Amino acid sequence: MSLIDWSILIGTLVFIVVIGVWKSRSNKALDGYLRGGNEASWWTIGLGVMATQASAITFLSTPGQGYADGLGFVQFYFGLPIAMIILCITFVPLYYKLKVYTAYEFLEGRFDLKMRVLTSFLFLIQRGLAAGITIYAPAIILSTIMGWNLKITCIVIGVLVIIYTVSGGTKAVNVTQKYQMLIIMLGMFSTFYILLDGLPNNMGFSGAWTLADLHGKTQALDFNFDWNNRYTVWSGITGGLFLALSYFGTDQSQVQRYISGQSIRQSQLGLIFNALFKIPMQYFILLTGVMVFIFYQFTTAPLFFNPAGEVIVKESPYADQYRELENEYQMIQDEKSALSLDYVNSENAEVGDQIMALNRDQLKLREEAKSLISQADPLTETNDKDYVFIRYIIQQLPKGIIGLLLAVIFSAAMSSTAAELNALSTTTVMDIYKRVFNPSRSSEHYLFISKATTFLWGIIAILFATLGTLFENLIQLVNIIGSIFYGTILGIFLIAFYIKWIRANAVFIAAIIAELMVIYFYMTTDIGFLWFNVIGCGLVIIMASIIQWITNMKKA
Template identity: 55%
Template sequence: MSVLDWSILFGTLTVIVGYGVYKTYGPKDMEKYLKGGNDMNWWTIGLSIMATQASAITFLSTPGQAYSDGMRFIQFYFGLPVAMIILSVFFLPIYYKLKVYTAYEFLESRFDLKTRTLAACLFLIQRGLAAGITIYAPAIILSTLLNWNLTFTNIFIGCLVIIYTASGGTKAVSITQKQQMAVMMGGMILAGILVIQLLPVTFTEALHVAGKMDKLNIVNFDFDLSDRYNFWSGMTGALFLFLSYFGTDQSQVQRYLTGSSLTQSRMGLMMNGFLKIPMQFVILFIGVMVFVFYQFFQPPVFFNQVQVDKLKQTEYWDKYQSLEEDYKTKFESKNIEIYALLDAVKANDEELIETSKERIKEESKGQEAIRTEIKSLILANDPLGETNDTDYVFMRFVMDYLPKGIIGLLFAVIFSAAMSSTASELNALASTTTIDIYKRSMNKNDLSRHYMYSSRWFTVLWGVFAILFATYATLFENLIQAVNLLGSLFYGTILGIFLVAFFMKWVRGHAVFVAALITEAVILLIHFNNGGQLFGVSINIGYLWYNAIGSLLLMAVAAIIQLFLKRPLKE
């Protein structure tokens, strides 16, 4: 990168961290530290909620997801507005009425201490690991692109977040997220405009290419449990995921508990519900435009240049170069067919359109076969080598084709996104540890100032844990899928506990506690046997369905256990 890019990158990060510390340093008690003084307006809450969810993984993986799989990932968010309405009606009023610091406090008043502690511990496990992935995901890609040491990159991101999160608590997180969202969306929209300007064809022609190559496949109404992304998984499995994430995950609950009133918090949630889908649409569409760009300009045969460089000076290099030449030939043949397709579209000749589509499909298969051989070379040279390069697509395009200054801004987008989501996670982990574990079961009657300092230290400790986990993590199939998968393993159980609490008043603590243990065991059994057999039954379920299965199973099991307890029920 140029001096201008480095200046923009580090200048942006310094301003965000410095502003967060300056505006929020020195809260005097636990109330202000954990709830930010309850003075946030609705649009600050809305931006904070969106920034918490929009991690660096969103901006790294989502364009790559669209590049390889089209727009269908947008269906994952179809249930989000419905989830926001349900939470605003049922969850928020109870949280405000009880004046809770964490979502899990409510569970003790409804059930008992062990149920509250179990839910809090499930959250701490899931979110603690997720915080590590949130740091690791951008770090492994940024370290590759910037030629930094991976461990240093993990520590750099983690320490930046720890500085202002430990200093100012919840308010520091919310305030800095406004600046981070401005950088993130401003940078991505600018990148999208530049991608379209770089295309050698008109915008309409670009849409024709994307559409004919099945990259604008937004909605699929086919019901298929094994399909991760279709309308039904978005409106059911993803709906349950969003209910759990926004309604019971402290990293989100803490964002809207800072509202100055119930109305402000509700408006913040609804803002997220109505703006998140357009935001994801824009990011996915940028990925599709990058795909179209690479139909006219030859893409790298493999986007992770570090893995390619490892082949140099090895016995596999000559074979790689030969495959690269074959890839170039395939690209040139396909490029001719792309222009033929556009001519057929202009002539409105359906027969020629179908013929060109088939030829393009065949050339694409040939390109993918060559990429598969490249991946086999990478693994032959290094059995631990990473062969999934979709997370590198967007930033590789940025570095190869965008002008100076913009490159630094886009890297600032990725760092800002990593910081915003990680800060919320560390803040929530510290709050839950302090309120639900330390203050409730270990040190019940100390001063408010003591618990504030305890929260600061827990923020630092969870930050160190996240950095350590990030340092020893391994790359998943796709980073955005990795985070959603990790959440789906636990969210169904947690949401099930809350649904029983809200809607099954006759079920008591012991029944829901045992049901939660059984449900979590079943979900883990299903996951680790997915694609195979469990007790003689074939299992092939998209992970988003874990959320619905877990929630509904827990409710059913809790009801059955309560019926068999045979003891008087309290009113």
């Protein structure tokens, strides 16, 4: 990496940390530390909500998803706008009316203390795991591509976040997320422009789209009803709606973003901003991945995108076989490149059939390459989608832009991790420490404990990140973890809001049973993970209703 790239990367990271500490230096009270003094405007809230969700995993993994599978993943977000409207009407006014520090504070008033603690505990488990993943995901990919030490990379990301999050709390998170989102979008738009500019013979976007359509990358909608298909219109609108409702309505990392607003209206406008721009942003990131795929129709792609796997196989007894596959892959690529250019100009169906036949041959060679890597080292992960975009960045982008895109990845990792640490600390202190163990201390004491627990959760996240392992596609992993817990949590909140005759004990028992059943279904079935949000929520409501009905019958 060049000096200018290092300068841009380091300068960006230092700027984020300094601005976070400087802008929040006046935070001397508990309310200012945990709710930012309710100073956030609607666009700060909107960008903060978006930045909290858009972790580094989004900007590493989603383009890889687009490269491999096209635009279909965008259906995952179809339930989000509906969820934002529901939140604006119901959740936001209630949270402001009660002046809560956490979403789970409301549950004690509606049910009892054990429901507040149970829901907080479920949040701490899943968000604590996710905080480690948001550090680990970019760290393992950056360390593999750049040759950096994995543990040191995890520590650097974690320590940078800890510095300004411990120092400034919610206000520091809100302030830094605005700048982080600006850096992120600047980097992504720059990459998209360079991708189109790098296509041969001024092909432009229309020619690239024509070729992408031939490869089946442009289909964004799937109306088939299949429980085992992760991404369809129906799973997005239903499972995605339940996931978005639970995530934005009951996950403290998101709730803390909009309860820091200046007013109910400012918070509602921030959520509507997210409803309007989240799907286009995700579509654009997927489209960037599709354009990387088109770029590699004219420039030979690596046979395997994870360089660590390449090193392993090339230093093994299978090295000669792997090089033969590379040579064959290159010959097919040369033929396919010429045909692809011809197809863009003519859209000749026969030429298209030839291209697809060659593409299938290349995919077969990739599978053979993965098989050789597995034989060389059975423990090596052969799913290389998460490495597609970062390898393109390092190998194909000009000096300066590489540093900017690495700053994008670090910024995204820091923004989501900071929000998570901030939320984990608030929940730990306000819902468990203050409410259960030490309820009668001064606000100065709780401010100190809040900073201490932020630091502690940061260390836990770093430790988890350094012990993590790559699992399938990273963005799917985060959403799988969320889906396992979010349905149960959402069921509890929906009962709290809308089913007044169900009491605490019935919900408590139902929630525990429902969570255990969801975990069992995940481990023993092939149901698409989005449906677990619906299943978990439905189980809580149905079982709590039955338990409460039986209880009422016994009393009668």
